Amino acid sequence: xxxxxxxxxVLDHFRNPRNVGTLKGEDVGTGRVGNPVCGDLMELYIKVxxxxxxxxxxxxxxxxxxxxxxxxxxxLAKGKSIDEAIKITRKDVADELDxxxxxxxxxxxxxxxxxxxxxxxxxxxxxxxxxxxxxxxEHKEEITGEKKFxxxxxxxxxxxFSLFKDKRTLVLDRGDKSIExxxxxxxxxxxxxxxxxxxxxxxNTNLKxxxxxxxxxxLYESKILEIKGLNEVEKVLIYDLNEDEKYELYIDSVVLLL
Amino acid sequence: xEVYIDYQSAKPVDPRVIEEMTPYFYYxxxxxxxLHETGDEATAILENCRQTIASFINxxxxxxxxxxxxxxxxxxxxxxxxxxxxxxxxxILISEIEHISIHNIAKYLSKIGFxxxxxxxxxxxxxxxxxxxxxxxxxxxxxSIGYANNEIGTIQQISxxxxxxxxxxxxxxxxxxxAEGLVPIDVKKDNIDLLTLSSNDIYGPKGLGILYxxxxxxxNPLIIGGGQERGLRSGSENIPGIVGMAKAVEIxxxxxNEEVKRLKVYRDRLIDNILGNIPKSHLNGHPTNRLSxxxxxxxxxIEGESLLLSLKDKGISVSTGSACxxxxxxxxxxxxxxxxxxxxxxxxxxxxSGRFTKKEDIDLVLxxxxxxxxxxxxxxPLYK
Numbered sequence: 001x002x003x004x005x006x007x008x009x010v011l012d013h014f015r016n017p018r019n020v021g022t023l024k025g026e027d028v029g030t031g032r033v034g035n036p037v038c039g040d041l042m043e044l045y046i047k048v049x050x051x052x053x054x055x056x057x058x059x060x061x062x063x064x065x066x067x068x069x070x071x072x073x074x075x076l077a078k079g080k081s082i083d084e085a086i087k088i089t090r091k092d093v094a095d096e097l098d099x100x101x102x103x104x105x106x107x108x109x110x111x112x113x114x115x116x117x118x119x120x121x122x123x124x125x126x127x128x129x130x131x132x133x134x135x136x137x138e139h140k141e142e143i144t145g146e147k148k149f150x151x152x153x154x155x156x157x158x159x160x161f162s163l164f165k166d167k168r169t170l171v172l173d174r175g176d177k178s179i180e181x182x183x184x185x186x187x188x189x190x191x192x193x194x195x196x197x198x199x200x201x202x203x204n205t206n207l208k209x210x211x212x213x214x215x216x217x218x219l220y221e222s223k224i225l226e227i228k229g230l231n232e233v234e235k236v237l238i239y240d241l242n243e244d245e246k247y248e249l250y251i252d253s254v255v256l257l258l
Numbered sequence: 259x260e261v262y263i264d265y266q267s268a269k270p271v272d273p274r275v276i277e278e279m280t281p282y283f284y285y286x287x288x289x290x291x292x293l294h295e296t297g298d299e300a301t302a303i304l305e306n307c308r309q310t311i312a313s314f315i316n317x318x319x320x321x322x323x324x325x326x327x328x329x330x331x332x333x334x335x336x337x338x339x340x341x342x343x344x345x346x347x348x349x350i351l352i353s354e355i356e357h358i359s360i361h362n363i364a365k366y367l368s369k370i371g372f373x374x375x376x377x378x379x380x381x382x383x384x385x386x387x388x389x390x391x392x393x394x395x396x397x398x399x400x401x402s403i404g405y406a407n408n409e410i411g412t413i414q415q416i417s418x419x420x421x422x423x424x425x426x427x428x429x430x431x432x433x434x435x436x437a438e439g440l441v442p443i444d445v446k447k448d449n450i451d452l453l454t455l456s457s458n459d460i461y462g463p464k465g466l467g468i469l470y471x472x473x474x475x476x477x478n479p480l481i482i483g484g485g486q487e488r489g490l491r492s493g494s495e496n497i498p499g500i501v502g503m504a505k506a507v508e509i510x511x512x513x514x515n516e517e518v519k520r521l522k523v524y525r526d527r528l529i530d531n532i533l534g535n536i537p538k539s540h541l542n543g544h545p546t547n548r549l550s551x552x553x554x555x556x557x558x559x560i561e562g563e564s565l566l567l568s569l570k571d572k573g574i575s576v577s578t579g580s581a582c583x584x585x586x587x588x589x590x591x592x593x594x595x596x597x598x599x600x601x602x603x604x605x606x607x608x609x610x611s612g613r614f615t616k617k618e619d620i621d622l623v624l625x626x627x628x629x630x631x632x633x634x635x636x637x638x639p640l641y642k
Binding site: 193212 | 567
């Protein structure tokens with residue numbers, strides 16, 4: 001079956017998704033699930049009062065069925081008690097939508113998982129109310145390949161920006177100076193990636209805003225594990241701390257300030 | 259009427275081609291291998307068509323082998339050459355952004371004793387000449403690089419690559435399917451030893467292609483039978499298809515210059531407008547050295563299948579590099595090789611115009627696309 005051959009109900013929820021948005025507050029549980037290989041990411045918010053789901057909102061990056069299933073699960077969950085809602089399965093969601101193409105069943109049918117995740121988050125919040133620990137920016141950790149490719153794609157210092165012309169350049173977060181370099185590099189190459197282990201950029205407001213508005217692609221919660229190539233840098237192995245996954249990125253230069 | 263901006267995926271057959279082909283299904287049905295008059299006539303037609311197609315790429319008639327299409331031509335070129343020349347070496351170079359058929363042929367060969375190296379590209383998808391040279395060894399027998407990329411439209415420096423291969427005594431194959439009819443191809447000037455062309459990509463019928471093999475280049479056949487096509491591709495010739503492809507070539511030879519000019523206007527309008535009017539949108543591929551019909555974008559924070567569905571709702575047919583529309587659920591290997599992340603590759607949109615694209619079609623895309631992107635971004639947790 002072609003991936004775009006959807007039921008009328010799926011298309012309706014895709015065209016007119018219900019309950020789009022976000023919620024905030026003490027009584028809100030947040031679920032976030034995703035599958036980067038398939039390209040779907042879903043955020044679901046539930047507002048709970050007297051153990052009942054009073055309001056639900058969602059946001060989805062993904063294909064038609066990812067949007068439709070999220071929209072459907074918000075309708076199914078609304079008004080239910082959290083004990084009832086946690087029983088909603090992927091199959092329930094698919095059935096309510098008059099079915100999904102087989103290839104989409106495992107991949108883009110994440111909405112029930114997002115709901116479970118949100119309920120769990122709500123329960124944890126009520127029980128624990130602990131602060132999320134802030135991760136520390138790691139300095140000068142040895143990266144495999146750093147020495148091998150030094151000055152053949154790996155740079156500890158940036159003096160001549162013209163060296164980076166049209167090079168896909170990755171800059172590792174090593175403080176404000178590295179952010180300034182990343183922004184400056186966008187004048188010389190179409191592709192600058194900034195990698196930080198943190199959830200958000202840690203810098204003064206002006207610099208942070210400037211970085212976010214620039215053409216720099218930011219990779220949050222990520223680390224460089226290895227630099228690879230034949231004679232020069234050709235790829236880096238990235239570790240996604242949040243997803244606990246490794247993947248390769250094609251890159252020509254890496255800036256690792258000392 | 260649906261607006262079709264997906265000429266890279268498939269092209270309609272030009273009605274003039276259909277008209278030319280029609281008599282060959284019933285009135286002129288002969289088999290060139292037969293000795294009677296109907297057979298002689300078929301032989302004459304076959305050889306005329308072969309000459310027409312050869313002249314399109316500055317080849318000789320004897321250097322053209324008819325096949326069932328580009329996939330078969332790629333198989334015959336690479337596997338046929340590798341098997342015939344394995345005594346000389348077992349190393350083959352392809353680029354990271356070759357068509358999926360070439361990637362899978364390479365995978366197959368790597369299972370039967372050949373070594374494959376993949377050459378990286380720069381951020382615009384241009385194959386790096388220095389890196390081809392770096393990877394050549396005394397075991398290298400063949401280099402296969404597409405003339406232009408089928409997704410992002412980047413045109414390669416084919417004659418430089420051809421020269422490099424010639425200097426190193428290595429055979430050079432190029433899949434020219436994406437480029438044919440958009441870029442003039444000259445196998446002599448470009449130092450190409452093996453070249454793949456498809457009939458449908460110049461508005462001829464599907465199910466037909468050719469492999470050009472330079473005189474002196476030896477390959478093994480993959481299909482064994484009655485010895486047609488100098489024994490390199492057995493099976494009765496598809497005369498109606500061959501007549502159709504030859505007609506498609508004749509039309510192209512007359513109309514290509516004007517057509518390319520028109521397509522360039524469409525392409526540049528799409529690129530200028532979309533990059534100018536949609537924030538956080540980017541062009542994939544080379545800014546100037548790209549096919550005249552290809553405009554390829556990525557939009558931050560949205561996914562390609564939902565973009566494709568939304569455009570379909572407005573009557574516009576397009577393509578995307580998103581995994582969600584592929585059989586394997588993997589994003590396009592070409593976009594990943596450019597250095598894009600999965601989520602970026604998923605947000606891509608390929609707009610390819612062609613012979614029957616009208617100015618109004620482009621107008622509609624430009625009117626609809628910004629609204630569609632904005633709506634999907636409002637739904638997205640990735641767009642801030």
